Amino acid sequence: MSLALDSDSFDRFDEFSAAGFRVPQFDPRVMRKATTAAPTWVHLGAGNFFRSVHAIVAQAMLDGGHETGIVLANLRDHTVVENSRRTDDLFVNVVMNADGTIDPALIASVAESAQLASDAATGWDRMSAVFRQSSLQLVTLTITEKGYQTVDASGEALPEIADDVDCGPARNRTAIPALASLLLTRFHAGGTPIALMSTDNFSDNGDRLAQAVRSIADLWVASGQAPAEFADYVSDRQRVAYPSTMVDRITPSPSPAVAAMLAERGLIGADVRERSGGGPLASFSNTESTSYLVVEDDFPNGRPPFELAGVLVGDRELVSRADRMKVCTCLNPLHTAMAVVGCLLGFTRIAHMMDDCDIRALVEGVGRHEGLPVADTPSGLDPAAFLAEVIDVRLPNPGLPDSPQRIATDTSQKLGIRFGETIRRHVDVGDAQHLTWIPFAIAAWVRYLLGVDDDLAPFERSPDPLLPAIDNRLKGMRIGDPETASSARDLLADEAIFGVDLVSVGLAPTVEGHLGAMLAGAGAVRRTLHRLADSTRPEHTAKPSAAARSNHS
Numbered sequence: 001m002s003l004a005l006d007s008d009s010f011d012r013f014d015e016f017s018a019a020g021f022r023v024p025q026f027d028p029r030v031m032r033k034a035t036t037a038a039p040t041w042v043h044l045g046a047g048n049f050f051r052s053v054h055a056i057v058a059q060a061m062l063d064g065g066h067e068t069g070i071v072l073a074n075l076r077d078h079t080v081v082e083n084s085r086r087t088d089d090l091f092v093n094v095v096m097n098a099d100g101t102i103d104p105a106l107i108a109s110v111a112e113s114a115q116l117a118s119d120a121a122t123g124w125d126r127m128s129a130v131f132r133q134s135s136l137q138l139v140t141l142t143i144t145e146k147g148y149q150t151v152d153a154s155g156e157a158l159p160e161i162a163d164d165v166d167c168g169p170a171r172n173r174t175a176i177p178a179l180a181s182l183l184l185t186r187f188h189a190g191g192t193p194i195a196l197m198s199t200d201n202f203s204d205n206g207d208r209l210a211q212a213v214r215s216i217a218d219l220w221v222a223s224g225q226a227p228a229e230f231a232d233y234v235s236d237r238q239r240v241a242y243p244s245t246m247v248d249r250i251t252p253s254p255s256p257a258v259a260a261m262l263a264e265r266g267l268i269g270a271d272v273r274e275r276s277g278g279g280p281l282a283s284f285s286n287t288e289s290t291s292y293l294v295v296e297d298d299f300p301n302g303r304p305p306f307e308l309a310g311v312l313v314g315d316r317e318l319v320s321r322a323d324r325m326k327v328c329t330c331l332n333p334l335h336t337a338m339a340v341v342g343c344l345l346g347f348t349r350i351a352h353m354m355d356d357c358d359i360r361a362l363v364e365g366v367g368r369h370e371g372l373p374v375a376d377t378p379s380g381l382d383p384a385a386f387l388a389e390v391i392d393v394r395l396p397n398p399g400l401p402d403s404p405q406r407i408a409t410d411t412s413q414k415l416g417i418r419f420g421e422t423i424r425r426h427v428d429v430g431d432a433q434h435l436t437w438i439p440f441a442i443a444a445w446v447r448y449l450l451g452v453d454d455d456l457a458p459f460e461r462s463p464d465p466l467l468p469a470i471d472n473r474l475k476g477m478r479i480g481d482p483e484t485a486s487s488a489r490d491l492l493a494d495e496a497i498f499g500v501d502l503v504s505v506g507l508a509p510t511v512e513g514h515l516g517a518m519l520a521g522a523g524a525v526r527r528t529l530h531r532l533a534d535s536t537r538p539e540h541t542a543k544p545s546a547a548a549r550s551n552h553s
């Protein structure tokens with residue numbers, strides 16, 4: 001059977017169903033008509049996570065009788081929206097089970113997609129029209145952590161944003177000015193209230209989005225490019241709200257192996273291609289079965305019936321606690337520690353890393369020993385159980401094609417969030433000097449920055465906006481000379497990166513100790529990790545697994 005992803009398949013859901021795909025329980029044509037007439041939800045940042053969370057939530061609500069879907073927009077890479085349009089905005093979301101089986105679902109909750117790149121007038125005009133409509137309740141964003149930085153400490157626009165600020169509201173190229181510009185259109189059209197909801201991975205993401213949007217509005221007002229009332233509009237939470245969220249579903253980049261499984265089921269065009277901006281692009285997303293979305297109930301123009309999709313809706317306190325639990329202690333710090341160590345030790349699969357007893361010790365150390373004792377407890381969620389599921393079920397899931405290289409992307413943007421808060425909490429209770437695994441993870445990141453693995457072979461570091469600046473700061477550091485670990489001192493004091501000044505909280509010597517040991521020569525990363533793992537095992541007898549040994553130089 002051949003299953004094509006296009007609008008003809010609206011009449012062929014039974015064939016998808018026969019091939020084992022879950023199918024929409026609504027008529028996409030009716031949904032698209034209703035959404036065009038009265039759009040309620042725009043999403044900015046059409047990546048893989050959107051396809052595995054937002055689009056799934058929307059589909060569940062549509063299956064439950066809700067009438068409108070999502071209007072999707074992307075700014076940076078025109079191939080992303082072209083990819084969505086190639087399949088008439090349909091795609092397949094694949095849940096990867098631990099036993100190697102897959103549960104594919106045909107997703108039809110995107111009503112239309114718009115390209116907002118500066119040369120894409122049609123997409124911009126369409127999105128402006130959507131923002132003028134009073135029916136619009138919600139804009140969600142997945143623009144990555146770095147997408148929220150707009151101004152420096154003195155309130156000056158950052159270089160990437162500066163052009164957009166100077167040009168004023170128009171067809172902006174960067175995400176926050178583009179959003180602010182569309183909001184200005186809404187303001188001029190009567191200023192119906194709206195909620196702007198960050199679904200990127202950091203605590204209090206609503207506040208950060210508010211700050212970013214307001215900073216652009218202020219710059220435009222100051223330069224006479226927007227009326228003063230616009231700054232009031234974006235600062236009045238009754239009119240523009242910024243609900244915070246906790247988002248969780250491990251969603252690796254689309255994998256060729258999954259493409260092959262879908263092709264076996266008859267799906268046409270299930271290949272993996274390259275985005276023009278780098279990274280894979282496909283007509284499907286692949287993810288795990290676990291998924292959490294916790295949303296602050298702050299929607300001044302009403303909201304979609306999230307409860308139909310199992311979304312937890314609550315107050316700010318619930319969201320903040322859930323988010324800090326996940327991002328600062330029980331999941332993301334483990335991920336980042338594994339990512340940099342995995343790149344150094346030559347791993348390409350997170351699940352394989354969990355078979356390595358040294359790496360397991362690292363994960364346990366960062367999560368159970370140093371994260372959990374200071375974790376937040378959100379009402380209705382148990383941090384110990386959450387962490388246990390992460391360590392025992394989610395990270396080892398052999399079906400999930402996740403890689404340390406994906407997770408290592410933009411690490412400089414994440415360290416403050418993933419380790420800084422936890423370090424601060426240990427400082428507050430006076431036991432920061434006992435931390436060793438988090439300092440090890442930080443040292444491993446610095447060692448990773450040298451772009452040379454533990455066998456001393458060069459490797460390509462994942463993209464990160466701070467690489468050139470950091471390379472400059474680490475010029476004095478050399479493998480073969482452990483003493484040069486001290487040249488990282490200035491970097492370690494950088495609160496903007498680590499969320500705390502590691503020198504003044506007294507952790508720099510621990511980080512430099514691990515780093516110096518890892519700089520000793522070939523195999524030094526493994527030896528340092530193994531020694532540390534051994535010293536923290538009660539029985540002091542564990543040996544590296546076969547996977548560890550084969551990676552051990």
Ligand SMILES: NC(=O)c1ccc[n+]([C@@H]2O[C@H](COP(=O)([O-])OP(=O)(O)OC[C@H]3O[C@@H](n4cnc5c(N)ncnc54)[C@H](O)[C@@H]3O)[C@@H](O)[C@H]2O)c1
Nearest residue numbers: 045046047048049142143144145147175200201249250251
């Ligand atoms: N993938 C996951 O497991 C996961 C889980 C929880 C949260 N998230 C959040 O979602 C974000 C995106 O993850 P993804 O897996 O979809 O990644 P992705 O690479 O598939 O997509 C990233 C999207 O962000 C856009 N983007 C990238 N840099 C941008 C910038 N500077 N300004 C504006 N837009 C930008 C891209 O055009 C693309 O649409 C993450 O950064 C994270 O905050 C991801």
Ligand SMILES: O=P(O)(O)OC[C@@H](O)[C@@H](O)[C@H](O)[C@H](O)CO
Nearest residue numbers: 201247248249250251332335407
């Ligand atoms: O998406 P990032 O780049 O913020 O971080 C990489 C991973 O840690 C992240 O995507 C996790 O998979 C996710 O946070 C799980 O919910």
